[in-house]
Structures are given as C-alpha cells and as structure tokens.
Amino acid sequence: MERSLEQRYAIKFCVRLGKNATETFQMLQKAFKDDCISRSQSGKWHKAFKEGREEVADEPRSGRPTTARTDENVDRVLEVLRIDRRLSIQQIADTLHMSTFVVHGIVTEDLQMRKGETVNSAFYLEVLRRLKRRIARVRTDIKDTVKLHHDNVTSHTAFIITNFLARSNTLVIPHPPYSPDLAPSYGDAVMSRRRVFEWYKCFEEGREETADNERSGRPSTSTTPEKVDKVLKLVLEDRRITVREVAEEAGISFGSTQSIMKDVLGVRRLKAFLVPKDLTFDQKNARKETASLNLEATTDDPELLKRVITGDEIWIYGFDSETTQQASEWRFKNEPRPKKARKAPSKVKVMLTVFFDYQGIVHNEFQHQALQ
DSSP states (O other): OHHHHHHHHHHHHHHHHTOOHHHHHHHHHHHHGGGOOOHHHHHHHHHHHHTTOOOOSOOOOOOOOOSSSOHHHHHHHHHHHHHOTTOOHHHHHHHHTOOHHHHHHIIIIISOOOOOOOOOHHHHHHHHHHHHHHHHHHOTTTTTTOEEEOOOOHHHHSHHHHHHHHHTTOEEOOOOOOOGGGSSOOGGGOOOHHHHHHHHHHHHTTOOOOSOOOOOSOOOSSSOHHHHHHHHHHHHHOTTOOHHHHHHHHTOOHHHHHHIIIIISOOOOOOOOOOSOOOOHHHHHHHHHHHHHHHHHHHHOTTGGGGEEEEEEEEEESOOOOOTTTTOOOOOTTSOOOOOOOOOOOSOEEEEEEEEETTEEEEEEEOOOSOO
C-alpha cells in the first residue's frame, strides 16, 4: 500500500507539471521498474487528479461486514493447509464448501500466508534494512565506511534500492555486465580433487611457483622442436583434430604426439558449453573498464576489500540428485555398466539471500515461503 501511495503522489506531481497520461506512466515505469502500478491504474489516477481530486488515499468502501471469516472457518482453512501446503485457493474452497473470495481473505489477511515468491525490489529493500542493522552489531569497525557489492539484476537496481543506498550513504562497487562465458568458473576443465588438495598444501607451506618442478631423467628425443612445430601447425589449422589424426599427419607415434600436445604445448580438448547470450562489444568494453576501475581502487586503498560486503541470492533445494560421476563404480571388463534411474530435481526449494565479507558471512536469510 505504501508503494502505491508513493506512485499516486508521483502521478499528482506529473499532472501539476502538465504531463499527459502516457508520459506519466512512462516516468513511473522508469522510476519504479517492477513495482510500477498498471497502465490502467495510472490512467485512472491521472484522470482523477486532472479533474481536481486532492486525496491520494482510497475512499472508504460501503458494504456489510463479512460473517464467513469466522474463527471456526479460519481454523478449518488452517487445518487443510497443514495437510497439504500446495493447495490452490480454488481447491481449498471446494474442499470446505466456501467461496474463493472468503478463502482468499482468510489465507492472505487472517493467516498472513502467501505462496513462495521471487526476490523483488520491495523484498530486497527490507533485506538491506536488516543488513544495515546487522552490520552495526557485528561489523562496528566498518559500519560507516562499508561498500556494497551486488549484481545488476532489476531488484538490485530499482529506484527504491538506489534511493535507499544513497540516503544511507552506502557506496556500491560497480558490477560489470555478466555472461557465463566470462565467469571465473572452470566447469569441465577443473582439476581433480586430489590435485587441488596437493597444490593447496604446497601453497599453504609457502610455495610461490605455480609451474611444475623440473623432472629428472634422460632427455626425450621424440619431442624435438621440428616435431613440436609440426604438431602445433596441425592443431592451429583444425582445433577439432584428434591425437591419432595428428600422429598420422605428422608421421609421429601416438604416444609421442600425446606427450607433445599435453606436456610441451599444454593443449587439452575441452567441450563447448552453452551460454544464454554473448556479450556485445560495448558490454565487454564496459566490463573491462569496470574491472580496471576496481583494480585501481584496490591499488590506491589496500584496505578496500576489507570494507566490501558482497550479496547474492541462490536457490536451496530439498535434495540434490546424484550425478552420474557420483554414481560411478569400479567394474571388471566382463561386468556390465551400472544403471542409474533418471530422477527429477527437487520441487521443494527456497531462496537464500546471503551477504559476506573477507571474514565470513555477515547476514543471511531465507525468503518467505507459503507457510510461516
């Protein structure tokens, strides 16, 4: 209701400026984004204010008080919902022989229940308010100089969010345009768990070099510069050529070709992965400029990252289906491959919003679900 009143004041202001209904609605969309009222509502209020109306609040409605929303009916609806939380309003009404209007009023107003919702700007605003209070309690040393880092989704860049952050003197770290093809994720190319632990142990013990140590043994005669050049030329001409095809073309053994490609050239065959879209040239340029600005800021202020709090949302599922890799087993040659039944992903999920800094988690909360 508060958001609706704010937009009505904005419409009244536009009428005073002489804006027509279309211009007014366009300005509302630009300012309030996802929280903007409908075009018909905007036009109705624009007409009312143009005709001389001053009040922005709704007029009181006449009618007899409802007798169907009794304590007994509220208890009946609550009992049905406790049995099955996924029932629709129509199904509850049919089960209890009540009107959908009465059931909707009981569920939304008396019981204060609602279906699971996505993160919108209104919800995110409340999260940020609770985050500010949390920072004041657990991060007292940076409460006045904290910088927020979040992505560019609509709920994070809406007017009410940017306005709140400006009024609370909270600076936002610029976030570049995002695309999975530029994300710092290795996907299928990630090294094994054992190798990660080995390198982690080495770096923890003080190692600085990331290259492999030189190996002792007799020098290889199969990886001569001439053969390496041949293999490199073939790979550059056709990135999809196989090791066996390279060996046949270059006249080198399969083992030597494999050794040249893996150990000398350091190439590996990677599967392509699908991405929602490719960034345009301007978006890539903006990403580069943003990264450069952030890098300069951390160079000028080495303590900057200690004052940055990063926030993001993620779906938490009731269970995670076992992957084919997790279900793999050791089998002998004469044994058949193990079978794994296809399992549907969990339909039970909840949105988790979490904020963290270099010390750990600062604040986290789950989004409201159907029943509280």
